[in-house]
Amino acid sequence: MQAPLIETRGLHKWYSGVHALKNVHFQVFKGEIVGLVGDNGAGKTTLIKILSGVHPPDEGEIRIEGRKVDIATPKQAMNLGIETIYQTSSVVPTMSTARNLFVGREPLKASVFGFGFMDQTRMRRDSLKAIEDVDLRVRSPDALVGELSGGQQQGVAIARAMYFKSKVLILDEPTNQLSVKETNKVIGFVKALKSQGVTGIFISHNMHHVFQCCDRVVAMARGEIVFNKPVAETSIDEVAEYM
Amino acid sequence: MKRLFKIYLDKPELAGVVLLALLVVLFEITSNGFFLSYENMRGVLGLLPEMALVAMGVTILMIAGEFDISVGSVFALAPMTMAVSMVAGVPFVFAALLGLAAAAAVGFLNGLITLRFAIPSFITTLGMLFVARSVTVVISGGFPPVLPADIPSWIFTAFVGLIRLSMFWFAGLAVVLAAILSLSNFGNWIKSTGGQIEAAAAMGIPTGAVKMTCFVLCALLAGFAGIVEVLRLGSPLPSLGEGLELQAIAAAVIGGTSLYGGVGTVLGAIVGALLIRVIDNGLVLSHVDANWFKFAIGSLLILAVVANAWLRRTSRRIKLET
Numbered sequence: 120m121q122a123p124l125i126e127t128r129g130l131h132k133w134y135s136g137v138h139a140l141k142n143v144h145f146q147v148f149k150g151e152i153v154g155l156v157g158d159n160g161a162g163k164t165t166l167i168k169i170l171s172g173v174h175p176p177d178e179g180e181i182r183i184e185g186r187k188v189d190i191a192t193p194k195q196a197m198n199l200g201i202e203t204i205y206q207t208s209s210v211v212p213t214m215s216t217a218r219n220l221f222v223g224r225e226p227l228k229a230s231v232f233g234f235g236f237m238d239q240t241r242m243r244r245d246s247l248k249a250i251e252d253v254d255l256r257v258r259s260p261d262a263l264v265g266e267l268s269g270g271q272q273q274g275v276a277i278a279r280a281m282y283f284k285s286k287v288l289i290l291d292e293p294t295n296q297l298s299v300k301e302t303n304k305v306i307g308f309v310k311a312l313k314s315q316g317v318t319g320i321f322i323s324h325n326m327h328h329v330f331q332c333c334d335r336v337v338a339m340a341r342g343e344i345v346f347n348k349p350v351a352e353t354s355i356d357e358v359a360e361y362m
Numbered sequence: 363m364k365r366l367f368k369i370y371l372d373k374p375e376l377a378g379v380v381l382l383a384l385l386v387v388l389f390e391i392t393s394n395g396f397f398l399s400y401e402n403m404r405g406v407l408g409l410l411p412e413m414a415l416v417a418m419g420v421t422i423l424m425i426a427g428e429f430d431i432s433v434g435s436v437f438a439l440a441p442m443t444m445a446v447s448m449v450a451g452v453p454f455v456f457a458a459l460l461g462l463a464a465a466a467a468v469g470f471l472n473g474l475i476t477l478r479f480a481i482p483s484f485i486t487t488l489g490m491l492f493v494a495r496s497v498t499v500v501i502s503g504g505f506p507p508v509l510p511a512d513i514p515s516w517i518f519t520a521f522v523g524l525i526r527l528s529m530f531w532f533a534g535l536a537v538v539l540a541a542i543l544s545l546s547n548f549g550n551w552i553k554s555t556g557g558q559i560e561a562a563a564a565m566g567i568p569t570g571a572v573k574m575t576c577f578v579l580c581a582l583l584a585g586f587a588g589i590v591e592v593l594r595l596g597s598p599l600p601s602l603g604e605g606l607e608l609q610a611i612a613a614a615v616i617g618g619t620s621l622y623g624g625v626g627t628v629l630g631a632i633v634g635a636l637l638i639r640v641i642d643n644g645l646v647l648s649h650v651d652a653n654w655f656k657f658a659i660g661s662l663l664i665l666a667v668v669a670n671a672w673l674r675r676t677s678r679r680i681k682l683e684t
Contacts, residue, residue: 171564173564192566193563193564193565193566194566197565197566203564205560205561205564208558208560208561208564209561209564210558210561211553211554211557211558211561211562211624212557212558212624213553213556213557213558213620213623213624213625214550214553214554214557214624218550218553218554219554221550222550222551222554222561222562222565222567223551223554223562223565223566223567224565224566225547225550227547230547233547234546234547234548235546235547236541236545236546237545237546237547237550239545263372266678
């Protein structure tokens with residue numbers, strides 16, 4: 120069988136005496152969207168923060184396509200193809216769409232030690248294309264992201280991950296604080312990811328959202344994985360019993 | 363037309379330019395045509411660089427999401443360090459570099475304390491305002507040292523027609539800083555750090571290093587401005603630059619810099635500084651009691667913040683089709 124795209128083995132994490140992750144074995148295979156559910160404090164966010172390079176694990180290892188890796192910073196996670204979208208703070212509202220799309224990865228016309236002038240023509244052109252690729256319309260690449268709706272803002276973040284050809288897209292409660300209509304938009308983006316063969320981890324409190332757009336559901340409770348089944352073989356009620 | 367109007371609303375520094383034009387006309391009338399005279403413009407423009415340099419530094423730091431209210435004290439500390447070094451026999455160039463190093467050290471400490479202990483920079487730099495001022499007075503020995511007569515002060519103070527040479531230094535720095543802010547990737551990092559620090563950090567921006575750079579840059583510009591002023595005056599007073607920090611922040615805000623970070627321009631800082639200089643000079647020429655100056659700046663500051671918020675709301679309501 121093919122090695123999982125991402126695999127954690129025996130992951131442990133303590134936060135000032137609290138055992139937040141206990142021996143977590145978590146796998147994501149290429150092309151699937153995994154729904155990660157669990158109550159507050161179940162360890163979902165801790166697991167995601169380790170995978171996206173925000174915190175290091177205290178024990179255990181992470182493998183990407185079978186190869187053991189260290190993820191010490193968000194930048195390293197991004198270089199390994201792991202891109203994370205957080206609930207509200209994934210984009211900078213005071214900057215244009217084009218600048219947001221390339222923040223930290225600006226194409227440069229000329230550079231000295233990594234600093235230089237940005238290729239703004241390319242940023243405008245490519246950001247428009249990237250956004251159209253996720254079926255999102257914005258009137259101009261120069262419009263401020265803060266003027267877009269909450270769902271559209273998440274769309275910009277998703278377009279960014281797609282543009283940089285991320286292997287895995289982690290969506291950490293991307294529908295929190297959004298209206299029903301905007302939530303449906305985000306779920307639409309996630310479904311579109313699947314049709315383009317992108318692998319994803321979708322974290323949510325809301326089981327309905329997970330069942331709408333994921334292939335497999337993994338539930339966590341008290342720092343452990345307590346449930347792991349394809350969506351087609353289970354039901355919301357069954358998952359809820361384990362949480 | 364609608365598009366032009368929206369572009370105008372999105373750029374608060376343009377509103378500042380319009381206000382500037384109105385004030386120039388007003389003062390030209392109330393001063394019986396003296397305001398725009400060659401002699402007066404020479405004076406106004408000759409003093410502009412010193413405050414505008416400080417305002418640019420404060421603006422860039424505010425865009426990165428932090429404050430520095432110690433700039434007035436740094437403005438005095440750098441030239442005092444330079445003057446005391448020269449009295450002790452250090453050559454001019456090295457003494458000036460020592461002065462800038464002292465300024466950079468204060469900026470570095472401001473950044474280090476703010477970032478390391480995660481406290482508001484308002485408090486760190488308020489403390490530093492007192493500390494740097496105290497150090498300035500102590501190293502001066504109580505009375506201002508006199509600069510040697512043979513130093514090349516002319517590189518800042520000489521006039522070329524209407525323009526003092528300090529204007530060229532200032533304009534050169536302004537162009538470089540504006541280019542960094544709006545054209546370079548580092549400018550993008552500054553704006554994202556101040557605009558939404560979590561998003562910037564998640565995208566791999568070294569937000570701590572970005573803020574630290576801006577703290578040091580802000581202090582360096584304040585120190586440089588102080589050195590320019592002292593070379594013009596000939597001797598550093600220990601009280602130099604008192605109150606300047608508030609004028610610099612006022613200039614930044616009047617020029618459209620957001621107090622919440624992420625928004626602002628170098629041009630805005632310059633327009634804000636120019637407005638303050640013009641009001642200062644115009645009121646005097648119009649025979650208004652000079653004590654009204656602070657009243658005018660204060661009112662303008664409040665008006666600018668209210669107007670900027672209104673401009674932004676109005677702009678957001680104008681939806682353009684693609």
